[in-house]
């Protein structure tokens with residue numbers, strides 16, 4: 001079942017950088033610039049979508065769109081439910097790898 005709490009955790013607790021690593025070559029182009037993780041905005045195509053490390057949401061400084069993990073997958077034509085399921089799996093594996101970060 002997809003709950004609000006699940007949606008919140010896959011948006012906030014799975015770092016966008018980790019999601020991009022998992023997506024591998026199919027992910028949008030991304031780059032670490034001055035300590036910020038940036039990626040090619042699926043909306044305008046500029047490499048100016050920048051992840052805010054405080055809330056794990058990205059903001060494109062070109063077209064002003066905001067992005068979360070689910071939005072990025074859906075921009076790649078993923079179905080909402082499929083996106084949630086795969087992100088949930090990646091989040092669980094991520095939390096197992098870094099248990100101290102999730103008391």
Ligand SMILES: [Zn+2]
Pocket residue numbers: 041042043044045046049060061062063064065
């Ligand atoms: Zn943009």
